[in-house]
Amino acid sequence: xxxxxxxxxxxxxxxxxxxxxxxxxxxxxxxxxxxxxxxxxxxxxxxxxxxxxxxxxxxxxxxxxxxxxxxxxxxxxxxxxxxxxxxxxxxxxxxxxxxxxxxxxxxxxxxxxxxxxxxxxxxxxxxxxxxxxxxxxxxxxxxxxxxxxxxxxxxxxxxxxxxxxxxxxxxxxxxxxxxxxxxxxxxxxxxxxxxxxxxxxxxxxxxxxxxxxxxxxxxxxxxxxxxxxxxxxxxxxxxxxxxxxxxxxxxxxxxxxxxxxxxxxxxxxxxxxxxxxxxxxxxxxxxxxxxxxxxxxxxxxxxxxxxxxxxxxxxxxxxxxxxxxxxxxxxxxxxxxxxxxxxxxxxxxxxxxxxxxxxxxxxxxxxxxxxxxxxxxxxxxxxxxxxxxxxxxxxxxxxxxxxxxxxxxxxxxxxxxxxxxxxxxxxxxxxxxxxxxxxxxxxxxxxxxxxxxxxxxxxxxxxxxxxxxxxxxxxxxxxxxxxxxxxxxxxxxxxxxxxxxxxxxxxxxxxxxxxxxxxxxxxxxxxxxxxxxxxxxxxxxxxxxxxxxxxxxxxxxxxxxxxxxxxxxxxxxxxxxxxxxxxx
Numbered sequence: 413x414x415x416x417x418x419x420x421x422x423x424x425x426x427x428x429x430x431x432x433x434x435x436x437x438x439x440x441x442x443x444x445x446x447x448x449x450x451x452x453x454x455x456x457x458x459x460x461x462x463x464x465x466x467x468x469x470x471x472x473x474x475x476x477x478x479x480x481x482x483x484x485x486x487x488x489x490x491x492x493x494x495x496x497x498x499x500x501x502x503x504x505x506x507x508x509x510x511x512x513x514x515x516x517x518x519x520x521x522x523x524x525x526x527x528x529x530x531x532x533x534x535x536x537x538x539x540x541x542x543x544x545x546x547x548x549x550x551x552x553x554x555x556x557x558x559x560x561x562x563x564x565x566x567x568x569x570x571x572x573x574x575x576x577x578x579x580x581x582x583x584x585x586x587x588x589x590x591x592x593x594x595x596x597x598x599x600x601x602x603x604x605x606x607x608x609x610x611x612x613x614x615x616x617x618x619x620x621x622x623x624x625x626x627x628x629x630x631x632x633x634x635x636x637x638x639x640x641x642x643x644x645x646x647x648x649x650x651x652x653x654x655x656x657x658x659x660x661x662x663x664x665x666x667x668x669x670x671x672x673x674x675x676x677x678x679x680x681x682x683x684x685x686x687x688x689x690x691x692x693x694x695x696x697x698x699x700x701x702x703x704x705x706x707x708x709x710x711x712x713x714x715x716x717x718x719x720x721x722x723x724x725x726x727x728x729x730x731x732x733x734x735x736x737x738x739x740x741x742x743x744x745x746x747x748x749x750x751x752x753x754x755x756x757x758x759x760x761x762x763x764x765x766x767x768x769x770x771x772x773x774x775x776x777x778x779x780x781x782x783x784x785x786x787x788x789x790x791x792x793x794x795x796x797x798x799x800x801x802x803x804x805x806x807x808x809x810x811x812x813x814x815x816x817x818x819x820x821x822x823x824x825x826x827x828x829x830x831x832x833x834x835x836x837x838x839x840x841x842x843x844x845x846x847x848x849x850x851x852x853x854x855x856x857x858x859x860x861x862x863x864x865x866x867x868x869x870x871x872x873x874x875x876x877x878x879x880x881x882x883x884x885x886x887x888x889x890x891x892x893x894x895x896x897x898x899x900x901x902x903x904x905x906x907x908x909x910x911x912x913x914x915x916x917x918x919x920x921x922x923x924x925x926x927x928x929x930x931x932x933x934x935x936x937x938x939x940x941x942x943x944x945x946x947x948x949x950x951x952x953x954x955x956x957x958x959x960x961x962x963x964x965x966x967x968x969x970x971x972x973x974x975x976x977x978x979x980x981x982x983x984x985x986x987x988x989x990x991x992x993x994x995x996x
Contacts, residue, residue, distance in 0.1 A: 414776060415469060417460065417535070418478040418768030420545075420760050421518075424451040424612060424668035427761035428459040429789075430467055431768045434780045436553075438463050439789040439841045441761045443962040450962055451613045451668040456764075457525040462791060464526065471526040474535045477518070478771040480545040480763030485570040489591045493571075538775050540767040542569025543731065544577075544586065546755070549766030550728035551579045552773060553784035554753035561722035561749065565590075565714070566732035567597030569760070574644060574714070574731075578722045582773045582781075587721055594647050596710055597733050599637055602652050602673035603703040607696045608686035612668035618700045619738055619902075620875045623920035625694070625701030632681055633706035639713040651678045692874075704738065711739045715747040725750040730766070734758040735843070737902035737924050744894060744901070756787045756898035757842035786932040787846055787898060790839030793967055795985060798835075801967035802987035805975075812986040815935065822983050823942035825990075826854050826952060830980035831864060833957055835970045836935055840963070844899040845956035846926060847880060847936030849963045849970075851979065853915065853953040854943075855879055860915035860953060867978035870959060877955050878924040879905075879916040882940050885950030886927055889913075899926040915953050926954060 416431040429439035443450055445458035464470060518537070523530040540548070546564035554560070562577035562584060573595035578585040600615055609617045638646050653675045679685060686696055727749040734740070735758050743749060755762045772778050802809055812818040825832050834850045851868065853860050865873050878899055887893045891904040902924045910917045917923060930937035944950040957964045959977055964970045967984050974982040974989065982989040
């Protein structure tokens with residue numbers, strides 16, 4: 413028996429997965445467990461303990477440890493960069509060696525957190541280059557075996573920001589890389605920081621703000637990011653400082669941190685950067701729009717070049733930049749790639765999957781493929797645990813006799829305008845709530861977006877909510893018929909539907925689409941279909957079950973979020989709690 417423990421560690425979005433004889437058993441990001449800090453950079457101790465305990469295994473049963481990091485990758489480029497900038501690179505060099513020391517002591521660290529004897533641990537350690545792990549996470553878990561283009565792009569990993577690959581059968585052939593300091597991820601993050609979104613992982617706010625602006629900075633953006641006719645892209649010298657403090661790190665509370673990635677020269681072009689506490693102005697909206705437009709142009713340029721290298725309609729993609737749903741929708745419109753598979757955990761948490769399956773196929777030489785059709789690989793809790801949490805609550809409780817009663821009750825509440833916490837089964841893998849740890853509402857109520865933003869999510873008013881749409885209703889409601897089960901594409905809603913579903917229609921007429929297939933999440937599909945039967949609308953408003961924290965994990969956390977916000981009802985499995993004013 414092969415037992416592969418895949419991990420992403422020593423930087424933000426740490427995570428772990430467990431693969432037994434090629435079958436995925438579970439995957440969870442460290443942020444969901446323990447201290448519950450967003451983008452947690454701590455070693456994934458809680459994730460590893462959960463996975464082994466859930467599978468009834470101990471650390472001595474693990475045959476391979478697959479790590480999504482290879483310190484030897486691109487080593488000559490690293491040395492050359494440091495020699496050219498010895499003073500500015502000092503902090504990055506120190507960070508590199510610090511992580512190396514941590515990697516070398518992993519056996520001892522794992523033994524300690526699992527309370528086992530290091531002498532009993534016999535696993536083989538496999539290091540997989542960062543972007544290769546990203547591509548492997550998408551390709552090896554996709555349904556594709558014929559010629560497929562593989563692509564990964566983000567800020568950086570193992571000194572690269574982009575990788576292009578040719579995938580076929582069980583082989584991934586790396587065709588090219590873009591090395592630092594050139595990085596579309598650093599470009600986007602730097603402008604995100606300039607706009608005032610200076611916390612780790614806030615790039616999605618730029619994407620949401622962009623439709624409110626005009627592309628007034630197009631000339632500057634084209635100077636900052638140039639697309640090469642026979643290459644990928646380059647960043648202009650002197651505007652970005654990813655090694656002047658741009659390395660990610662952690663606070664004592666295990667919050668992910670990063671330095672400022674732009675410098676004074678950019679300020680001379682754009683003026684003073686916005687402080688977080690100051691109101692957003694039209695300038696920030698325009699900068700967001702121009703940033704998003706240039707990012708899309710560069711992405712399309714890269715996709716067209718990739719297609720020339722790998723002429724196929726199939727595309728697998730991962731890396732943090734692959735979470736830009738607006739660009740993803742445009743790739744399907746404006747490039748020859750028509751059949752995509754995007755890793756649900758496209759950011760660095762997903763690399764643990766890629767490292768594990770690279771080990772399965774390339775180190776162990778196995779041909780059997782595993783397809784990840786859904787994302788429900790996180791922790792789940794028993795009916796007894798759900799009942800205990802519900803009965804301990806101080807709200808009226810309804811116990812549904814069966815699934816039909818649960819669906820009918822929940823569909824009635826959503827149709828009547830109640831905001832419902834929906835907590836079912838195992839939690840989602842990746843950053844999106846896809847129908848098991850979701851807050852649901854009626855998308856046809858015009859005030860619903862503002863209500864949830866203000867009273868439940870307590871976040872910026874410009875940020876949109878996503879529609880979860882029955883797969884069979886996509887062509888009716890959207891201009892593009894896209895299969896997007898992991899909520900990875902932003903596409904135009906048909907004009908006649910925009911007024912019908914205002915709560916999920918962004919200011920530019922788009923929605924971040926999640927297609928719901930009854931084969932992948934039967935219960936959620938049944939709920940949305942029941943809502944359709946009541947309203948004629950085959951979609952619900954879906955947002956993550958949290959309030960400025962990682963998505964809830966335990967039933968108790970779900971109840972706490974319900975209790976402290978203005979949510980109207982909570983469905984913990986078949987147990988329904990309602991606040992008095994919401995009783996029906």
